Amino acid sequence: MQVELRNIHKFFGPVHANRGITLTIPAGTIQGLLGENGAGKSTLMKILSGFIRPDQGEIRLDGQSVTFHSPADALAQGIGMLHQDPLDFPPMRVLDNFVTGSPGGLLPDREDARQALLSISQQFGFSLDPDAYVDTLTVGERQQLEIVRLLWLGARVLIFDEPTTGISAQQRQKLFAALRRLADEGRTIIFVTHKLEEVQALCHRVAVLRAGELVGTADAPYDLDRLVEMMFGKVISVGRADPVPLGETVLALEDLAVEDHRLNIRGVTLNIRAGEVVGLAGMEGSGQRRLLRAAAGLIRPTGGRVRFLGRDMTGRPYLDFHRAGAAYIPADRMTEGLFPDLTIAEHVALARQRVGFFLRAEAMRAWAQEAIRHFSIRGRPETPARALSGGNQQRLLLALMRPDLRLIFMEHPTRGLDLESALWIWGQLKNRCRQGAALFFMSSDLEELLNYSDRVLVFFGGRVSRPLPATELDVEKLGQLIGGYGFDRVVNTAAPAAHTEGEAA
Amino acid sequence: MTWDTILTGLAGVVAMATPVVFATLGETLTERAGVINLSVNGTILLAAMGGFAAALTTDNLWLGFGVGMLIGGVVAALLAFTSLSLKQSQIAVGFVLALLTRDLAYYLGNPFVGKQGPRVPVMTLPGLSRIPVLGALLFDHDPLTYLSIVLIFVTWFWVYKTRPGLILQGLGERPAAAYARGANVRLQRYVYTILGGMLVGLAGPTYSLSVKAGWKGTISGLDGIGWIALALTIFGAWNPLRGAVGAYLFALLQWLSLVVQPYLPDVPTQVLQVAPFPLMILTLLLVNIGNTEWMKRTLAGLPPDARHTVARILRAMQVTPPAGLGRAFEEE
Numbered sequence: 001m002q003v004e005l006r007n008i009h010k011f012f013g014p015v016h017a018n019r020g021i022t023l024t025i026p027a028g029t030i031q032g033l034l035g036e037n038g039a040g041k042s043t044l045m046k047i048l049s050g051f052i053r054p055d056q057g058e059i060r061l062d063g064q065s066v067t068f069h070s071p072a073d074a075l076a077q078g079i080g081m082l083h084q085d086p087l088d089f090p091p092m093r094v095l096d097n098f099v100t101g102s103p104g105g106l107l108p109d110r111e112d113a114r115q116a117l118l119s120i121s122q123q124f125g126f127s128l129d130p131d132a133y134v135d136t137l138t139v140g141e142r143q144q145l146e147i148v149r150l151l152w153l154g155a156r157v158l159i160f161d162e163p164t165t166g167i168s169a170q171q172r173q174k175l176f177a178a179l180r181r182l183a184d185e186g187r188t189i190i191f192v193t194h195k196l197e198e199v200q201a202l203c204h205r206v207a208v209l210r211a212g213e214l215v216g217t218a219d220a221p222y223d224l225d226r227l228v229e230m231m232f233g234k235v236i237s238v239g240r241a242d243p244v245p246l247g248e249t250v251l252a253l254e255d256l257a258v259e260d261h262r263l264n265i266r267g268v269t270l271n272i273r274a275g276e277v278v279g280l281a282g283m284e285g286s287g288q289r290r291l292l293r294a295a296a297g298l299i300r301p302t303g304g305r306v307r308f309l310g311r312d313m314t315g316r317p318y319l320d321f322h323r324a325g326a327a328y329i330p331a332d333r334m335t336e337g338l339f340p341d342l343t344i345a346e347h348v349a350l351a352r353q354r355v356g357f358f359l360r361a362e363a364m365r366a367w368a369q370e371a372i373r374h375f376s377i378r379g380r381p382e383t384p385a386r387a388l389s390g391g392n393q394q395r396l397l398l399a400l401m402r403p404d405l406r407l408i409f410m411e412h413p414t415r416g417l418d419l420e421s422a423l424w425i426w427g428q429l430k431n432r433c434r435q436g437a438a439l440f441f442m443s444s445d446l447e448e449l450l451n452y453s454d455r456v457l458v459f460f461g462g463r464v465s466r467p468l469p470a471t472e473l474d475v476e477k478l479g480q481l482i483g484g485y486g487f488d489r490v491v492n493t494a495a496p497a498a499h500t501e502g503e504a505a
Numbered sequence: 506m507t508w509d510t511i512l513t514g515l516a517g518v519v520a521m522a523t524p525v526v527f528a529t530l531g532e533t534l535t536e537r538a539g540v541i542n543l544s545v546n547g548t549i550l551l552a553a554m555g556g557f558a559a560a561l562t563t564d565n566l567w568l569g570f571g572v573g574m575l576i577g578g579v580v581a582a583l584l585a586f587t588s589l590s591l592k593q594s595q596i597a598v599g600f601v602l603a604l605l606t607r608d609l610a611y612y613l614g615n616p617f618v619g620k621q622g623p624r625v626p627v628m629t630l631p632g633l634s635r636i637p638v639l640g641a642l643l644f645d646h647d648p649l650t651y652l653s654i655v656l657i658f659v660t661w662f663w664v665y666k667t668r669p670g671l672i673l674q675g676l677g678e679r680p681a682a683a684y685a686r687g688a689n690v691r692l693q694r695y696v697y698t699i700l701g702g703m704l705v706g707l708a709g710p711t712y713s714l715s716v717k718a719g720w721k722g723t724i725s726g727l728d729g730i731g732w733i734a735l736a737l738t739i740f741g742a743w744n745p746l747r748g749a750v751g752a753y754l755f756a757l758l759q760w761l762s763l764v765v766q767p768y769l770p771d772v773p774t775q776v777l778q779v780a781p782f783p784l785m786i787l788t789l790l791l792v793n794i795g796n797t798e799w800m801k802r803t804l805a806g807l808p809p810d811a812r813h814t815v816a817r818i819l820r821a822m823q824v825t826p827p828a829g830l831g832r833a834f835e836e837e
């Protein structure tokens with residue numbers, strides 16, 4: 001189905017999120033959509049999928065002008081969208097999720113649906129268990145479920161909004177293969193992303209948005225530098241930071257064990273030194289997060305010791321770690337990192353004002369302005385945190401960290417952030433390392449892990465590799481390890497503590 | 506105590522649980538849709554009084570039930586309008602409505618206090634009531650009890666087995682996803698809030714025209730039942746079957762407190778009368794204990810075998826509320 005967007009405008013209050021966008025996408029193509037954070041990509045896609053209505057403009061499908069009153073309406077006319085965060089029902093079973101909202105009589109035909117689910121999954125090499133609960137699936141599997149569901153309901157145009165955040169390399173391959181196949185069958189695919197290499201690997205053509213405007217289009221093969229320039233309006237160079245000299249041991253994990261109802265990880269021994277960056281790699285849910293949280297005192301380890309700056313802190317709450325100079329930055333910025341309704345000024349005041357009972361409005365404003373300037377946050381002191389884009393929320397979180405930190409824990413430091421923000425964030429983090437902080441983080445972005453870590457721990461099937469120097473790895477090798485290929489060679493089977501210790505790069 | 510008196514007592518428990526079952530089912534439906542109706546306690550009182558007054562003055566029992574349900578529906582509609590259309594806090598509005606309806610019930614009910622009103626007759630089911638034990642327990646009641654039992658299963662079937670039921674689960678869990686799948690979130694929330702409110706309203710006349718016939722003002726003994734129904738909704742993990750089990754458990758506790766009274770002469774009767782309430786809270790606490798941070802920390806310190814067993818039990822009991830409960834939803 002050919003999709004035409006004509007002169008689409010959308011305002012959110014004073015924000016002009018889409019400014020007269022005109023774009024034609026022929027049937028059977030994979031159309032990339034690039035743009036920095038806040039460029040208006042999701043807005044445009046939500047308009048096309050009936051989630052929000054444009055203030056002006058027209059949508060044509062195969063030359064016919066259409067209007068959508070709801071997402072269900074758009075789907076009935078063949079347009080389906082996978083959202084940045086899969087729009088499903090985590091506590092329900094896969095099959096129930098699948099049939100919820102499908103047309104039909106009072107009682108859903110579960111047998112029929114099960115057959116459809118299995119046969120469509122099989123076509124694309126997905127393995128979905130209809131009886132599993134959705135909250136036990138990985139993000140990649142939840143995506144697969146949505147794809148299968150949309151196809152079952154007759155989608156001929158499929159929109160993917162940043163589908164590769166949070167999925168494994170294998171799942172990405174599977175996804176790409178599925179997308180190519182769908183395009184070959186004549187379906188129209190729109191692929192929203194920040195990542196140039198994905199555009200290069202997958203998309204037949206690409207359109208670039210900046211500040212709500214369509215600033216250009218290109219066909220494969222691409223000139224990547226030109227795409228970057230279109231995205232940001234300037235040239236950005238990606239250089240490797242200078243190595244940071246390492247200091248004394250900041251965090252020592254000794255034979256640490258963590259578990260939950262599915263996982264049972266034990267025997268993690270690791271020394272992290274001042275200035276060092278250690279990354280945790282693995283498929284979502286392989287235990288990286290639990291280990292990171294146990295090392296920070298957010299959950300209690302089931303065995304082993306945690307020493308922070310030489311002090312035994314095993315089993316102590318996070319507050320004690322925080323007092324001693326550690327900070328934990330969670331992936332879910334809005335629910336765990338920031339207070340959605342407090343303003344930038346209030347956040348800064350909470351972090352900085354140590355004395356006095358009343359808030360001092362003058363100082364608050366000044367601090368906030370300083371933070372905004374220093375951390376290039378796009379917002380004003382009175383902007384509430386929830387109104388900030390992801391990149392700016394992350395900047396605010398960094399702005400709130402004490403200057404004398406010795407240890408920073410981070411989950412997905414740059415998830416969902418555009419290239420410029422990601423580079424900027426890492427610049428800041430490396431500065432912290434230079435000032436004597438150690439960084440312990442997890443990520444599902446292989447390039448990020450390899451570019452910035454000194455050492456990497458890989459998680460697979462409930463086991464953890466020994467710390468691997470990043471210089472000995474490349475994307476392919478790391479991807480294989482995460483998938484379990486060659487993993488046995490990097491785990492220490494007979495793991496006395498001394499073996500894995502302190503082989504810092 | 507003889508076997509027969511125990512059986513009669515247990516049959517009484519089934520009857521006493523009937524209004525609690527209605528209220529719990531109603532609130533379960535409402536909360537499944539993502540709306541918290543905190544007014545339950547006052548609604549039951551007002552509906553009990555209104556239903557009684559209507560039945561008394563018109564001498565028509567069924568009109569009494571109609572009025573009770575109408576009151577429940579109207580109160581719920583008020584809550585729905587203020588929270589879904591005017592975007593006010595459900596908690597604040599619900600709480601105010603709970604107090605308002607309660608005072609209104611006592612005030613407007615004054616003229617009817619102590620009057621002799623009509624009462625729903627018992628309808629022994631021929632055949633079924635002859636089944637030993639079960640017959641006396643379940644099939645020798647008034648029609649409302651039968652209705653409540655049928656409703657438990659109908660509600661359960663609706664929520665888990667039907668297409669609209671799946672959407673209902675989605676409404677409370679993730680309204681945006683339900684919307685993406687074609688649900689008119691606001692309309693459906695209105696419908697389930699009002700429907701749930703009518704069921705809660707039905708609990709009122711079930712007291713005043715059946716299980717505790719009459720209206721005695723502040724000493725009617727109904728105050729507090731609504732809060733229990735709210736707690737049972739949580740205890741039941743928003744599952745109609747589990748919620749109903751909770752309702753029977755509560756009625757059983759109430760009966761037991763009466764039964765043990767003669768054997769515990771030293772304990773003041775008031776203590777025994779209110780005992781079921783804290784016991785209910787204790788049950789709630791137990792059900793949710795696995796969610797607490799200190800429990801998780803304590804568990805981590807146990808030896809592996811014990812840890813796994815305890816963790817599994819706690820997980821089975823643990824309840825997680827619908828993620829979208831009490832949250833407003835904007836379509837844009």
Ligand SMILES: Nc1ncnc2c1ncn2[C@@H]1O[C@H](COP(=O)(O)OP(=O)(O)OP(=O)(O)O)[C@@H](O)[C@H]1O
Pocket residue numbers: 012013015017035036037038039040041042043044387388389390391416837
């Ligand atoms: N519901 C909303 N209300 C108010 N402003 C909004 C809303 N949705 C988006 N915006 C604003 O519109 C602009 C475009 O946002 P949009 O989400 O489309 O960006 P994006 O290109 O998808 O960014 P990202 O890469 O971070 O996902 C931003 O300035 C954003 O703050």
Ligand SMILES: [Mg+2]
Pocket residue numbers: 041042043084161
């Ligand atoms: Mg977006």
